[in-house]
Amino acid sequence: MANILVVLEYDGTDFCGFQRQPNGLSVQECLERALLRLTGRETRVVAAGRTDAGVHAWAQVVNFRSSSRISVADWPAALNSALPASIAALEAREAPEGFHARRCAKRKAYLYRLLNRPVRSPLEARYAWHYPRPLNLESMLQALQAARGKHDFSAFARREPGDRRSPVRTLSEARCWREGEVVNVLLEADGFLYHMARSLVGTLVEIGAGARPAEDMAELLRSGERSRAGATAPPQGLFLARVDYDCEHLRASFGRKFE
Amino acid sequence: MANILVVLEYDGTDFCGFQRQPNGLSVQECLERALLRLTGRETRVVAAGRTDAGVHAWAQVVNFRSSSRISVADWPAALNSALPASIAALEAREAPEGFHARRCAKRKAYLYRLLNRPVRSPLEARYAWHYPRPLNLESMLQALQAARGKHDFSAFARREPGDRRSPVRTLSEARCWREGEVVNVLLEADGFLYHMARSLVGTLVEIGAGARPAEDMAELLRSGERSRAGATAPPQGLFLARVDYDCEHLRASFGRKFE
Numbered sequence: 163m164a165n166i167l168v169v170l171e172y173d174g175t176d177f178c179g180f181q182r183q184p185n186g187l188s189v190q191e192c193l194e195r196a197l198l199r200l201t202g203r204e205t206r207v208v209a210a211g212r213t214d215a216g217v218h219a220w221a222q223v224v225n226f227r228s229s230s231r232i233s234v235a236d237w238p239a240a241l242n243s244a245l246p247a248s249i250a251a252l253e254a255r256e257a258p259e260g261f262h263a264r265r266c267a268k269r270k271a272y273l274y275r276l277l278n279r280p281v282r283s284p285l286e287a288r289y290a291w292h293y294p295r296p297l298n299l300e301s302m303l304q305a306l307q308a309a310r311g312k313h314d315f316s317a318f319a320r321r322e323p324g325d326r327r328s329p330v331r332t333l334s335e336a337r338c339w340r341e342g343e344v345v346n347v348l349l350e351a352d353g354f355l356y357h358m359a360r361s362l363v364g365t366l367v368e369i370g371a372g373a374r375p376a377e378d379m380a381e382l383l384r385s386g387e388r389s390r391a392g393a394t395a396p397p398q399g400l401f402l403a404r405v406d407y408d409c410e411h412l413r414a415s416f417g418r419k420f421e
Numbered sequence: 422m423a424n425i426l427v428v429l430e431y432d433g434t435d436f437c438g439f440q441r442q443p444n445g446l447s448v449q450e451c452l453e454r455a456l457l458r459l460t461g462r463e464t465r466v467v468a469a470g471r472t473d474a475g476v477h478a479w480a481q482v483v484n485f486r487s488s489s490r491i492s493v494a495d496w497p498a499a500l501n502s503a504l505p506a507s508i509a510a511l512e513a514r515e516a517p518e519g520f521h522a523r524r525c526a527k528r529k530a531y532l533y534r535l536l537n538r539p540v541r542s543p544l545e546a547r548y549a550w551h552y553p554r555p556l557n558l559e560s561m562l563q564a565l566q567a568a569r570g571k572h573d574f575s576a577f578a579r580r581e582p583g584d585r586r587s588p589v590r591t592l593s594e595a596r597c598w599r600e601g602e603v604v605n606v607l608l609e610a611d612g613f614l615y616h617m618a619r620s621l622v623g624t625l626v627e628i629g630a631g632a633r634p635a636e637d638m639a640e641l642l643r644s645g646e647r648s649r650a651g652a653t654a655p656p657q658g659l660f661l662a663r664v665d666y667d668c669e670h671l672r673a674s675f676g677r678k679f680e
Contacts, residue, residue, distance in 0.1 A: 171542060172544075173546075220544065238540060247541075247543060250540055250541050250542060251540070281501065281509055281512075282509050284430055284432040284506060284508060284509050285432050285477060285479065285548070287432075287506060
């Protein structure tokens with residue numbers, strides 16, 4: 163059985179997230195249905211990041227095992243013929259046997275897009291969070307600076323009952339910049355806790371709006387108390403932008419690089 | 422009665438175009454319904470450009486007459502409370518009595534977005550035409566150069582029966598450039614015939630793909646024969662980007678400037 167790696171782009175608007183859910187259509191379900199249709203076999207896919215409902219992906223990496231006679235070069239076109247318009251397979255390659263899209267991921271980059279102007283925008287509504295009041299990017303940068311590095315991110319995660327995994331993550335990159343009416347927030351880490359990217363952005367926006375000081379970021383990280391952090395930013399502004407692999411099985415980057 | 426000018430942004434995906442049609446919902450109908458709801462009066466709106474079904478607007482200019490007590494500064498918020506999410510009022514001002522959004526328009530700018538990569542993109546599908554084969558931008562620029570200036574654009578217009586208006590227009594700007602995976606085509610003219618922007622782009626893409634020589638542009642303009650031009654490019658790539666006024670009533674520009 164070959165271990166096939168596929169890079170996906172998707173519009174998360176109409177999905178309940180990447181992962182299968184009892185109610186609602188997931189990206190995983192669409193992909194596994196497409197694989198059943200193409201190969202005649204039930205095939206399980208694993209993804210680098212389990213994006214939430216409404217979150218988009220410029221580059222989500224998945225892998226699955228298949229004994230199909232579809233050649234690696236033909237996988238993207240085959241999948242695109244069987245996937246809905248909201249999901250596309252961008253590229254495929256054969257990965258070493260031990261490769262696992264999530265466990266082997268060294269780093270993931272998420273970009274959050276804020277539309278920062280007084281009036282709402284019909285042409286940005288699907289792909290940005292409309293924040294109408296002015297944002298002070300210097301305070302936001304100062305807060306992001308404090309969030310960089312290795313921390314316990316409990317204050318920025320919704321903890322699932324019974325979850326015993328460590329809440330410590332390393333944020334290797336955290337910055338924001340203006341591009342016309344859009345404010346981009348880039349977050350790169352070795353892993354993201356549940357709602358972590360959106361909780362960080364929610365808090366960051368409160369800082370940018372002057373509702374709390376930039377120093378709150380360090381204070382929140384120390385406290386570890388979710389109740390003291392800002393609200394979770396809405397999903398439509400968030401994009402899984404890149405996944406980096408650097409393990410014995412694979413050394414490669416998929417998605418966007420930011421200068 | 423005040424003459425109110427409003428700048429609109431809209432996502433054209435779900436509309437049958439700007440203008441009212443017997444079948445299908447138009448931007449005009451939504452706007453006139455919002456005005457009826459806000460003022461209690463039947464109000465007729467006039468637009469700078471009658472965009473087709475599926476065509477978007479970053480800046481469409483409309484005007485209407487109203488004796489409502491809504492102040493000019495309050496019109497955008499009032500309209501946005503009554504308009505669907507796919508339409509937004511960006512700004513409003515009181516225009517001189519004689520101002521007419523279409524007749525006074527001196528120049529309009531349309532931008533056409535082509536997604537030029539092998540694989541389709543779920544995140545660009547609503548706002549670009551996916552053209553998968555390579556495009557030679559030098560040939561396209563050469564063809565656009567030939568299209569600039571004052572010409573009879575009959576070869577690029579769907580003529581309505583009984584239409585006796587002149588098919589002569591002046592294309593003051595016509596250029597294209599690459600921006601990542603997107604090829605932008607900018608067209609500015611004193612007026613656009615029915616389907617003119619999309620017919621020009623359809624022909625241009627055939628030139629860029631090498632299916633016809635760049636010299637065809639000048640030849641087509643001379644011939645005036647619609648049947649010899651390229652296909653009409655699909656609507657979702659087209660955006661009304663700017664409207665310029667320079668008349669006795671108003672001298673102003675609304676929308677995007679391109680460097």
